Amino acid sequence: MSKKILVAGGGHGGIAAAALLSKVGYDVTVFERAEEGKLGYDWTDIFSPRAWAAAGIGMPPQETFEIKEDMTFYSPNLRIPIRQNIPEDELEIKMERTDIYDHLIEHANKHKVKFEYACEVKGPIMAGNRVVGLKTAKGNFYGDLIIDAAGVNSPVRAKLPAACQIESMPAKFEVLYAYRAFYDKPQGVKEDAKYKVFLLPRGEKGVAWVATEGDDYSDLLIGKFEPFGEDEVESLADYLREVNPWLGKNLLRGGQFVQIPIRQPLAVMVCDGYAAIGDSAFMTIPIIGSGIANTFKAAGFLTQTILEDSAEAFSADSLWPYQARYFKEIGAGLAQIACLKNMLFNVTPQELDYCFEEGILTARDLALGSDSINLSALFRMSPTKAKHRLKALKNNPPLFKKVLGLAANMAKVTLITAQMPKRRESFKVAKWSNKYRKFYFDLLREIDM
Numbered sequence: 323m324s325k326k327i328l329v330a331g332g333g334h335g336g337i338a339a340a341a342l343l344s345k346v347g348y349d350v351t352v353f354e355r356a357e358e359g360k361l362g363y364d365w366t367d368i369f370s371p372r373a374w375a376a377a378g379i380g381m382p383p384q385e386t387f388e389i390k391e392d393m394t395f396y397s398p399n400l401r402i403p404i405r406q407n408i409p410e411d412e413l414e415i416k417m418e419r420t421d422i423y424d425h426l427i428e429h430a431n432k433h434k435v436k437f438e439y440a441c442e443v444k445g446p447i448m449a450g451n452r453v454v455g456l457k458t459a460k461g462n463f464y465g466d467l468i469i470d471a472a473g474v475n476s477p478v479r480a481k482l483p484a485a486c487q488i489e490s491m492p493a494k495f496e497v498l499y500a501y502r503a504f505y506d507k508p509q510g511v512k513e514d515a516k517y518k519v520f521l522l523p524r525g526e527k528g529v530a531w532v533a534t535e536g537d538d539y540s541d542l543l544i545g546k547f548e549p550f551g552e553d554e555v556e557s558l559a560d561y562l563r564e565v566n567p568w569l570g571k572n573l574l575r576g577g578q579f580v581q582i583p584i585r586q587p588l589a590v591m592v593c594d595g596y597a598a599i600g601d602s603a604f605m606t607i608p609i610i611g612s613g614i615a616n617t618f619k620a621a622g623f624l625t626q627t628i629l630e631d632s633a634e635a636f637s638a639d640s641l642w643p644y645q646a647r648y649f650k651e652i653g654a655g656l657a658q659i660a661c662l663k664n665m666l667f668n669v670t671p672q673e674l675d676y677c678f679e680e681g682i683l684t685a686r687d688l689a690l691g692s693d694s695i696n697l698s699a700l701f702r703m704s705p706t707k708a709k710h711r712l713k714a715l716k717n718n719p720p721l722f723k724k725v726l727g728l729a730a731n732m733a734k735v736t737l738i739t740a741q742m743p744k745r746r747e748s749f750k751v752a753k754w755s756n757k758y759r760k761f762y763f764d765l766l767r768e769i770d771m
């Protein structure tokens with residue numbers, strides 16, 4: 323197994339896949355633009371602890387993580403908060419991102435992954451329609467397989483020729499623009515809930531959260547569907563401070579503007595010599611943007627597919643089972659959730675308030691976590707609750723119409739994902755991916771912003 327694998331991007335997906343493949347004998351190098359010791363962001367992440375095992379990685383040291391408490395959700399009028407109720411077996415952990423990286427890199431080093439830090443990847447090197455290497459700021463590097471883990475704006479994916487049939491960039495409304503920062507927590511102010519999530523805060527399109535960490539700091543996240551700047555952060559943060567006086571004004575950590583994919587998975591994730599993983603393949607959960615668990619699971623699927631490629635062809639054909647398994651186990655469910663996300667763009671603040679006040683949304687519905695990979699897992703409810711929900715929806719015809727539209731769209735996309743070709747035949751894949759992409763293109767056209 324002397325074949326060479328190059329990984330573009332040293333994020334969660336890139337390192338997890340690199341370690342699995344190096345462990346089974348491949349010569350794997352990760353190309354990462356950040357300097358050694360400076361990966362990731364200065365904040366915490368929440369994800370399923372079961373994800374580590376999916377990537378063949380042991381649990382991190384006990385002192386580096388804690389069980390995440392349930393979140394409390396607010397609609398724009400803030401009147402009826404709903405505290406989510408995550409079942410015991412779906413509880414998630416919270417970890418500093420730097421600790422996640424330390425654990426991942428220690429694991430990768432143990433399995434002899436090579437790292438090329440401070441190395442900007444510029445794009446793919448092509449030989450016909452096969453990806454054969456990476457153009458980087460430190461020169462050209464060649465390999466037998468290129469794994470694209472360079473995130474939502476990957477320059478590798480973006481510069482593939484059209485013949486590879488891989489979408490180059492996410493469309494408008496498929497990316498959440500987010501600002502995240504930790505502020506001081508003024509002394510003597512006691513919070514009424516630890517994790518508060520504000521849907522359409524101040525009646526504006528988007529989401530925000532204010533979370534507290536003991537007496538140390540308050541964590542602010544603002545997410546919008548279009549780029550925004552410091553002025554908007556300050557204005558919304560001041561509004562949030564009025565209702566959460568424990569959110570101080572002194573910036574302690576973070577303070578970056580970042581992007582999170584919130585869309586259906588990439589229609590085609592592989593071509594000759596190439597496989598995309600993680601944010602580069604849009605593997606995050608479209609509504610909440612959690613991507614770590616799915617990317618770890620995908621690293622396991624990709625490694626399994628590569629091991630089954632006995633001729634080590636790393637062709638579009640031999641890599642196709644990776645994409646097929648991803649869609650079967652995770653992607654098809656995320657494609658449904660993407661329909662819900664698109665519908666939420668069209669829900670008015672008044673309609674969302676109505677859902678909270680009339681019990682249309684419940685603590686169980688809001689138990690979204692990184693293991694929430696389809697909608698049926700969410701809407702588990704007693705027949706009495708279902709009857710009540712239907713009655714309340716019928717009393718609000720415009721909202722009811724949107725919910726019926728959502729149900730129809732989810733049924734359509736379930737059918738489309740089930741029709742994904744079992745084998746990578748170019749003509750069939752082109753036909754299928756056009757249908758899948760057109761479906762979302764049409765949904766996005768309906769968005770009224």
Ligand SMILES: Cc1cc2nc3c(=O)[nH]c(=O)nc-3n(C[C@H](O)[C@H](O)[C@H](O)COP(=O)(O)OP(=O)(O)OC[C@H]3O[C@@H](n4cnc5c(N)ncnc54)[C@H](O)[C@@H]3O)c2cc1C
Nearest residue numbers: 331333334335355367368442443472473600601612613614
């Ligand atoms: C504010 C915020 C909060 C989040 N919170 C959570 C959470 O709580 N739970 C959760 O599960 N997920 C969360 N996510 C999502 C999660 O971070 C991603 O889904 C996950 O990190 C995906 O891993 P990845 O390896 O695909 O991509 P990334 O982690 O984005 O890694 C990509 C890597 O590629 C590198 N890179 C990019 N371009 C180049 C280039 N040209 N050359 C070389 N290197 C390059 C980057 O430096 C980076 O190291 C959050 C994301 C954001 C932005």
